[in-house]
Amino acid sequence: MDFRFDIILDYLPLLMKGTLWTIGISILSILMGSVLGLAVGLSKMSPRGYLRWPASMYVNFFRGTPLLVQILLVHFGVVPLFLGTTNAIIASIVALSLNSAGYMAEIFRAGIQSIDKGQTEAAHSLGMTHFQTMKSVILPQAIKRMIPPFGNEFIVLIKDSSLFAVIAAPELMYWSNAMRSQYFKVWEPYLTAALIYFILTYSLSKLLSYIERRV
Numbered sequence: 001m002d003f004r005f006d007i008i009l010d011y012l013p014l015l016m017k018g019t020l021w022t023i024g025i026s027i028l029s030i031l032m033g034s035v036l037g038l039a040v041g042l043s044k045m046s047p048r049g050y051l052r053w054p055a056s057m058y059v060n061f062f063r064g065t066p067l068l069v070q071i072l073l074v075h076f077g078v079v080p081l082f083l084g085t086t087n088a089i090i091a092s093i094v095a096l097s098l099n100s101a102g103y104m105a106e107i108f109r110a111g112i113q114s115i116d117k118g119q120t121e122a123a124h125s126l127g128m129t130h131f132q133t134m135k136s137v138i139l140p141q142a143i144k145r146m147i148p149p150f151g152n153e154f155i156v157l158i159k160d161s162s163l164f165a166v167i168a169a170p171e172l173m174y175w176s177n178a179m180r181s182q183y184f185k186v187w188e189p190y191l192t193a194a195l196i197y198f199i200l201t202y203s204l205s206k207l208l209s210y211i212e213r214r215v
Contacts, residue, residue: 003187003188004183004185004188005188007179007183007185007188008179008188008189008192011175011178011179011189011192014175014178015172015175015176015179015192015193015196017170017175018170018171018172018173018174018175018176019171019172019196019200021089021169021170021171021172022158022161022162022171022172022200023158023200025089025092025093025096025161025164025169025171026096026154026157026158026161028093028097029092029093029096029097029100029157029161030100030153030154030157032093032097032100032101033096033097033098033099033100033101033103033104033153033157034100034101034104034150036097036098036101036104036105037100037101037102037103037104037105037107037108038104038105038108040055040058040059040101040102040104040105041055041104041105041106041107041108041109041112042108042112042134043055044056044059044105044109045109045112045113055105058101058102058105059102059105059106061102062098062099062101062102062103063102063103063106067095067096067099067160067163068163068166070095070098070099071091071092071095071163071164071166071167072166072167073095074091074094074095074098075088075091075095075167078091078094079091079094086167088164088167088168088169088170089169089170091167091169092161092164092167092169092171096157096160096161096164099160100153100157103153103156104150104153107146107149107150107153108142108146110146110149111142111143111145111146111149112134112138112139112142114142114145115138115141115142119137119138119141120133120137120138123136123137144215147208147211147212147215148208148212151204151205151208151212154204154208155201155204155205158197158200158201158204159197159201162193162197165177172193172196172197173193176189176190176192176193177189
């Protein structure tokens with residue numbers, strides 16, 4: 001096997017550009033997914049059926065269907081419906097955010113329900129409203145317990161972002177495929193991409209372990 005480092009060096013600027021897009025898309029998606037996931041998770045725990053049932057359907061749909069299908073639906077269906085044309089970057093962020101929200105909703109639900117009910121009763125006995133109790137008593141405790149699954153979800157998002165190559169979003173796998181197409185080489189582009197993904201996820205896992213110990 002003739003392993004050529006020169007073509008890796010030729011494509012390195014583009015691979016780094018793709019890596020930045022991968023990181024950016026993942027960060028925006030986890031932030032938007034967390035906000036939406038919190039709303040869905042709280043709705044799923046609501047005693048009101050008109051909130052609980054749609055939230056449950058949302059979670060079941062996005063957790064029960066392949067992310068690739070969701071990407072194609074958003075890219076070719078949802079985004080043109082609102083913008084009049086396709087946009088790979090917007091479609092990537094929207095699809096990954098919606099998918100992440102389905103998983104984040106369950107993380108928030110499990111974290112909140114893990115807090116002893118006595119905490120809520122004590123807060124209500126002090127005259128706190130449900131919103132005040134959730135904001136000042138329940139969520140601060142629950143978030144500490146949600147750090148490990150939250151970190152795992154972020155790592156999964158980084159790896160799942162590789163699927164956006166199918167809609168030509170200029171992330172890491174897109175440029176790896178471009179390198180393969182130009183030089184008809186397999187090991188150089190995909191081993192390089194695998195190494196970059198490993199560095200990203202390994203660094204993130206170490207950072208999250210440090211944060212978890214500090215908290």
